[in-house]
Amino acid sequence: MINFPNAKINIGLNITERRPDGYHNLETIFYPVKINDALEIIESDKLSFESSGLDIPGRMEDNLCVKGYYLIKKDFDVPPVKIHLHKNIPIGAGLGGGSADAAFFIRLMNEKFELDMTIDQQLDYARKLGADCAFFIESKPVFAFEKGDEFESIKLDLSSYEIVLVMPNIHISTSEAYSGVKPAMVRQSLLELIYEPIGEWKNFIKNDFENNIFKNHVEIRGVKAALYEAGAIYASMSGSGASVFGIFAKTSDLSALEHDNQVFYHI
Ligand SMILES: C[C@@](CO)(OP(=O)(O)O)[C@H](O)COP(=O)(O)OP(=O)(O)OC[C@H]1O[C@@H](n2ccc(N)nc2=O)[C@H](O)[C@@H]1O
Numbered sequence: 683m684i685n686f687p688n689a690k691i692n693i694g695l696n697i698t699e700r701r702p703d704g705y706h707n708l709e710t711i712f713y714p715v716k717i718n719d720a721l722e723i724i725e726s727d728k729l730s731f732e733s734s735g736l737d738i739p740g741r742m743e744d745n746l747c748v749k750g751y752y753l754i755k756k757d758f759d760v761p762p763v764k765i766h767l768h769k770n771i772p773i774g775a776g777l778g779g780g781s782a783d784a785a786f787f788i789r790l791m792n793e794k795f796e797l798d799m800t801i802d803q804q805l806d807y808a809r810k811l812g813a814d815c816a817f818f819i820e821s822k823p824v825f826a827f828e829k830g831d832e833f834e835s836i837k838l839d840l841s842s843y844e845i846v847l848v849m850p851n852i853h854i855s856t857s858e859a860y861s862g863v864k865p866a867m868v869r870q871s872l873l874e875l876i877y878e879p880i881g882e883w884k885n886f887i888k889n890d891f892e893n894n895i896f897k898n899h900v901e902i903r904g905v906k907a908a909l910y911e912a913g914a915i916y917a918s919m920s921g922s923g924a925s926v927f928g929i930f931a932k933t934s935d936l937s938a939l940e941h942d943n944q945v946f947y948h949i
């Protein structure tokens with residue numbers, strides 16, 4: 683059985699406070715986008731993991747799909763599986779690719795072995811694997827809060843716009859990104875701001891990781907500036923970076939951007 687874990691972008695990201703457990707409380711909008719991995723499981727006589735496509739750093743035991751298998755195995759009598767992941771979502775990009783694989787692995791096991799897990803149960807397993815894994819259980823636009831693993835549904839449909847994503851050749855670790863941020867409370871929640879006209883977003887929707895990351899990697903700041911120069915209505919780094927997205931009118935001429943020497947997606 684096979685499914686196709688999708689990436690996300692963050693529209694706005696406010697890091698509001700440091701928590702006693704070392705994590706941070708935040709608020710963000712998660713928006714699913716069409717860059718996908720392919721994940722397959724086949725019942726087998728022993729657990730195995732192999733991947734193709736982009737190289738995934740770390741050992742097999744550290745892969746979030748394998749961690750997901752052991753988590754489920756504790757509670758359900760499931761047989762070993764052969765896992766194949768075709769990796770296409772850029773890694774360390776702020777696109778949540780590893781988290782998406784973990785959540786889609788839970789979904790796949792639930793379906794394949796008819797485990798009858800409720801959505802709440804799947805969310806609980808996902809939360810144990812990483813803060814933004816839970817989003818990918820349903821993968822629909824949400825306002826996320828606390829560690830980024832509690833949600834409120836929102837109505838947000840950007841399908842009438844052209845969204846482009848630029849991936850500079852830089853990978854940023856999530857914990858490195860958090861270590862450079864000074865948390866601050868916000869005056870107005872993103873849950874309200876997201877309903878303002880999109881043409882206004884650039885005036886008040888921000889990503890708190892940008893300041894510090896832009897200081898250390900000026901080329902990422904340059905990508906965001908280039909997206910605005912090309913006519914973006916809104917542009918931002920996604921999550922902890924390094925990818926940057928721009929939202930454009932469908933009729934925009936993006937040829938200047940496509941000539942840049944960077945990986946470029948229409949999402
Ligand atoms: C920053 C965000 C924004 O959506 O995503 P990415 O941009 O990396 O995709 C998320 O908060 C990333 O979530 P995720 O990648 O699942 O984080 P985890 O694996 O649980 O944690 C990695 C490390 O990030 C830090 N961390 C993560 C989430 C959070 N709310 N506070 C934190 O301080 C902790 O240092 C933790 O050890």
Ligand SMILES: Nc1ncnc2c1ncn2[C@@H]1O[C@H](COP(=O)(O)OP(=O)(O)O)[C@@H](O)[C@H]1O
Pocket residue numbers: 738739740744745746747767769772773774775776777778779780781783784854855856922923
């Ligand atoms: N299935 C997976 N795909 C990608 N990375 C994974 C996976 N499982 C574990 N990882 C680990 O997670 C790290 C960051 O993953 P990723 O989700 O791409 O980051 P980000 O959310 O910042 O884009 C990788 O460096 C890798 O070591």
